[in-house]
Amino acid sequence: MSTPVPGPTIYDVAAAAGVATSTVSRAFSNPTRVNATTRERVLAVATELGYRPNPHARALLSGRNHTIAMVVSDITNPHYFELIRGAEMRARASEYTLVLVNAEESPRVEYEQIQRLASSVDGFVLAASRLPDENLRQIAVQRPVVLMSRELAGLSSVVLDHVQGCRQVVEHLASLGHQDVVYLAGPRNSWMAATRWSALRSAAEALGIRATRIGPFTPRVSQGGAAADGALHAGATAIVAHNDLLAIGVLRRLAQRAVRVPDDVSVVGFDNIFAADLCTPTLTTLGGAHADLGRSAVEILLEAVAPVRTKESAPQVVLPTELVLRGSTGPAARPAV
């Protein structure tokens, strides 16, 4: 089954068209610097022979190969799916190839994979990187980098506006009369987890309600049990989970324990994944245009990889969130007897 076919080279084309290899090369990569007539002849011969430029040879010279890598911290989270989708579409639109790598929530794996790819891709999109700041800075010296769902001074990034978003969440809960909210924290080295907590806490402070953090939890449905129990134990009337998966796990556990949502306790998630609109009750969650995040990250990366306007800046894009109200939040229960 299939043998790597050799394929014609510019030598074959040059010979067949009666020109030098450099002319063939120019006809393809520098069309303006070759006579229109000869160019067309060359191109005609090329297509006739079925010539296709060898990307490896091209990459050897230029060092670039129209390929970028997207490294996601945990591919099992459906939330990333949207990011990947957006990134893939944007990359393809510019005829860039997208390499996908999963870091399995492990900084070590993440770093190793990045180093493995560093010399074979033109740049990196790092989604929710778990690497320490200094590593990121060091990588950014080797290759252009755009961070997603993480910010670091001096590096390009694309994030959702969680300061604003978390405030909305807290205001929503406060307006329902909640006085005690518990945040179920995400992974220890997740920038998002830290950001959400700090945003929630200051919003809570501003509104004069209590905010507690418990965790960290691996943000999976399966962790919802422990998380829910912990939250109830902490005496919360409102639970804000690090993401929708964890929130769904919490809903399950609460149902199991016959705790009514939202009558007894309200639950809020993050990400607005597809399933958030299907679970019972449906989940109130802080969403945003995640595919746009992916798109935007790639767009910024491409600009860094192949600059058009020579602006040497590191844009830090912040996209708006949207609080999607559904069935899992409601008025705070009366203080327990």
Next chain:
Amino acid sequence: MSTPVPGPTIYDVAAAAGVATSTVSRAFSNPTRVNATTRERVLAVATELGYRPNPHARALLSGRNHTIAMVVSDITNPHYFELIRGAEMRARASEYTLVLVNAEESPRVEYEQIQRLASSVDGFVLAASRLPDENLRQIAVQRPVVLMSRELAGLSSVVLDHVQGCRQVVEHLASLGHQDVVYLAGPRNSWMAATRWSALRSAAEALGIRATRIGPFTPRVSQGGAAADGALHAGATAIVAHNDLLAIGVLRRLAQRAVRVPDDVSVVGFDNIFAADLCTPTLTTLGGAHADLGRSAVEILLEAVAPVRTKESAPQVVLPTELVLRGSTGPAARPAV
């Protein structure tokens, strides 16, 4: 922000270690054919200098670059997510790089992308390819190919056992007393859609119940409305949707029309996506180990790309399905008055 750093070459290493470039090369790619002592010295110098082999140069010689592409017919379908996950894990385990491409349900886009990548990747995994047989055969001549969720004589493939699976579905419905099942067909050029229908039909025939097909439908939630209406119009007591997304859309529409599930009509999907267990009612669906599909496809592809045992066959793997019974199927309604 970041300049593509030059980096040391084997010349630098060779000079620093006082050996020839070929020795350096061998020390890396053919360790046995170089004196242990010099090898270690070379490697020491190499790491000291921070030398990393240039993959482009290597690829130029060998024609291979430890990279495979996975082309999915529609990346918006969360079902593919699992396939991608499995494929990525398997590829990474063998230090292969996985390129991800979305074909947007368009055979033209699919073909173009494959041709664009043909000379820069070592092989292809084509997930639910929408290309005509002859195109697939032609591609398989250029590069090793493994099909997923599609079979074609002479090509490697990995599929779930839908003949068996569809029989289970029909038997399940028949055992509940259903006499009329409607299949909501998937895309016209989907091999899976054709396969499912033929398997459903023959199973129905064997059991003496009626099977009708309507469609094709784009398998999205949004198409569930039209699909549900069509199915009711066809007088079905049981609806088998091409996939879970469509099935969920059907459930929504039925709820809207106050048709009770499963009391008035039963609904079955395919894929067992995460959301199938969260919707209301929960969805009976034909699932399978989708991540294993991805894993398996990549495994076969790697064997074709870099053969270990020289077996020149084209394995056609068939993995088992599992019928997941949930709340959307129940006894057939009594014949309408």
Next chain:
DNA sequence: CTGAAAGCGCTAACAA
């Protein structure tokens, strides 16, 4: 506008 020729970094004969 076009051609000749020198490499990009590495591997693979072929010699030594």
Next chain:
DNA sequence: TTGTTAGCGCTTTCAG
């Protein structure tokens, strides 16, 4: 076991 020497296919000065 190691070194020498051609290239892989393409781009890019530098002449013409």
